[in-house]
Amino acid sequence: MQKSLQGEALDAAVTQLRELSKNFQYAQVECGLISAALNAFALELRMAKVKLDLAVDDAGDANLKVREDGSVSYSAWIEEPGGTSIPGGNVSGGTSLVQGPGINPNHNVAQAYANRIAEAVKEAAEADAKWAPKLRNLKADDDLTVSHRDWADTQKDMRGARKDAGDYMDLILEPPKDGTPQENAKWWKGLSEEQRSDYVSLNLATVGTLDGLPSEVRDEGNRYVLRTSTADLELERANLIGQRDMLSPNGRYSVSGATGRIKDIDKKLAGLEQVQEHLDSTGRKDLPELYLLGIDNEKNGHAIISVGNPDGADNVTTYVPGMNTKLETIGKDIDRAESLYSQSVAMGDPDKKYASLMWLDYDAPQNPVSVAGEKLADRGAPVLNEFLDGLQVSHQGEPAHDTLLGHSYGSLVSGKMLAGDETPPVDAAIFVGSPGVGVDRADDLNLSPESVWAGKSANDVVAGLPTRTIYNPWSWGERPFGVDPTAPEFGGNRFGVQDGNKWPPFSAHSLYWDENSESLKNMALIVNGEYPMSGTVPE
Template sequence: MDLATLKALKPSEYQEAAAGYRTTSKMASTAKDAIDNRISAQIRNQLEGETANAALRELKELSKDFHYTQTECALISTALDGFAFDMAAAKRKLEAAIEDAKAAGCTVDADGSVSFPAGGKEVDGKVPEGGTVSASPSPTDPTAAALERQAVHMHPNPNFGKAVGFADRIGDALKEATDADAKWAPKLRALKADDDLVVSDKDWSDVKADTDAVRDAGKSYLDSLPQPPKHDSPKDNAAWWNGLTDEQRSDYLAVHPDSVGAMDGLPATVRDQANHTVLDEAHAKAQLGYDAWLKNHPEPKRYEPYFNPMTGTEVKGTMVESQEWKDWEKARQEARGPLGGMEAIQRRFDTYTDESKRPYLLGFDDKNNGRAIVSIGNPDTADNVVTYVPGTGTTLSGIDGDIRRAELLQDRASFTDPTHTTASIMWLGYDAPQGLLSDATDAKYADAAREPLSNFLTGIGTAHHGSVNSTLLGHSYGTLVAGETMRDHPHLPVNNAILVGSPGVGANHAKDLHIGADHVWAATAKNDLVNLAPPPAGTLAPLNPMAYWRLFNDHSIMYGNDPTSDEFGGRTFHVADGKLPGTDGFMPAHSQYWEGDSLNNMAKIVTGGTP
């Protein structure tokens, strides 16, 4: 980067180019939304047959293209803004140095050197002559800097020292511009698609790398933007987001989709957009890893002849699965990891039929057991919002069933009260315990979930466009999460609580949940084995007489009073007895609250009624 180039460079032209790419990104986003939310939804709603299915497959691929275009163009826009910011800073330094040199009577030459006039006290009857100096070739070298200071101190012409300072400032500006150019050139070159029309997992994997590269290179620019609140306050988050310009929102969203997607208090549409990018990137990484595993672990022969264990002879016509295949299949499922859960989430976006059932991805994280927050219906505009907290054993990999529960309740609530809209949220925003007889006996998982759930519920209230009837629904260990959260946050925007299959909620009385005991509803099926949950003493010392206190005091369970008991002081509603233990799994009744009378009664509570 030379003097003439930097002087002629106009950062505003790159900002204009950034605006153009930002506009293209928005156009792609609009096109994607039109395909997903209008065209495809209407086809699914009105048409059937192979032709319709073929059209939906093609539209799905086109939607992927637009989403990829949206994401990459937003990154290009941010990169150009970052480049313009860096070059503008270098140019300001250059212009300031040139102006200061001119004011001091010096001249900046075309190569960046500085000519200074004669000046100073006469020496042997002559005024010390002027001259020309250039920037130090090693500005960061301590030895070179010391020699330069010594030369300035010894030179008889004071203009010499001034010129040296101007030359060094010019050199610094040119070096800064050169470094910025070298930093951004490869980043911008990398922001291009393959020469095909297929958005592959490799493409989305590259998006993640591109995002990291632009974020790192643009740190100075991004740090200059208004920064998000340090504390995760939904109201502060909302105020920060609302205070950004459209350009700043776009740039921050482009390089921090994971942060934006996790911010309570932001609009559901914004969080959904951010988390969809995170989901696509995570899915691509997981799929590529799984494909590599399959390549390195070919499937062995599945079936082999069966030999009678008593006689050791082969039973003709009978085949069984080989142990080798069983071991391979177990390893394959482990290698596939959370892919099934990611596909279950995406399937909701690929299959919904009308706006009232449109899904929103309000949170996503594939680390450890994974987290996901999915809303069926827009929680920012719905009249009723119910947030369901699942319990023991919930993971991203098996999230399909929990999202289905949110769908069932939203559908039944819409049928129960068709004059008002309902959004039904599945909130796996915490690390759920995995062992029924181990992890679930420890309250630490609920303790860690209290603040995240409180912030989420406050964020829903903050982002909502008007008044809303809010219900918090906990199931199994999720009732402890819900109970502790309400117990410790007395001003939550929650109107009703539903507690089903509860081992206790961390409180002894419904009034401790701060919404009025008559708004706390609980039910446990007769055949639900959670009824046998022991009091804490029973888990600590089986020989302790307190372990058998429950035989005489039937309202004390693991985490406080049974919320269905009179002692708890809330309200109960009818549910079916459920299937007997062992008839369809270990404890089938524990999972039957989203059917029959139980579902109907929960829908009435969610819509502001009484079961």
């Protein structure tokens, strides 16, 4: 519709379809919980039935007859040939054994079996009484609006179902604690389809974080986290506004604690909304489905989004953003991943599939002081390594051509990841606007120098280190992050980039993804395993 139509009717239809999609997503979550709850209920019934069947079979082996009501009949007892006969009878469960003269010995045998039968039936009845109200509670409001309260309630439903289904979940192995992507994938493959479905239904937030699992599974979990995170923040915001208005009904007094938190929530909501808008934009700009492979609003927030499914792509590019990147402004970085996807497809093999990822799963520096240090890069590098390992583990078919793209401080994170892994999970690396990648030689990145590319604009003050300017926080001394990766002595390859504006000072630092630009086209060629149209290749 979005490709072929335009106008108010289209906008109205898309709005309604998005609301319908939200309804389907909510229904999927609740139906998943119902399915898992029914399986847990069925397990408890099966356990009771096993006890019942054993008791009935044992009674038959003892020549006793079990009636439909669960009572057990026993035959008469003759003490000795020609002796006194004690008549038989029928007993029901829940009665104690009896002793004394004149008691038919078959009575107590039958009573023991009747008690076992009654106990099994009791366990089944208790399971029914336990699960009936819980299943009745798994229902939506009687309307077509999925509110923030509805999404928040799904978390409570999930916690309750997970707790109540403890015996059933004990039969499903938990993923390995702090498992590697390979260990996570092995765990996943070891589950049956039903076990996978139930584990995901009861642990949506968990599966989205597990490197090595299929991207479709992670996407399902993280889309749920996106909805519930938004709902939790919206509800908290409404509560804080109520408190603020109650304490200062006329707005005459400042309630600093509430006001500050509301501002923080607004920033996080802005970021979550940008992510949701991009996920909802499927069909626009000739882009494929987007996959949400990570999301949280801790600190400045994190997000991982793939344009296209990386598990089936022939060419996969992972873009690591740098300075000042945060959830609040994540939209521009997703735009960059989308732009590189479109350019790579336009300049590539039409028979190949592509995926272009934006990876922000580290705490990017937000000020010149933190940018000048390597601590954040040291923390982010192993996280990036695990994620990229996971992409290779979850990939289907022939291995993909994997390219790592680091921008600004993200190039330092990328460089440290490459230098720290003797067999890094990528085939090529691109650095743009780089203040340095943590090493002095391309050889130190554990890739062939021919696969290491760097580009910078002449007016990029970050990539222009160690030029001394008042706008350059790193220029007061030696270049802190190693040799300029575009320098001949670095030993890699340099590709051409258009010149940017000198003013404002950091404008040239963000030009690498400009539409139809020299830099974007060259990066797309590198992604396709080809040589750029412009640049230098050191001998």
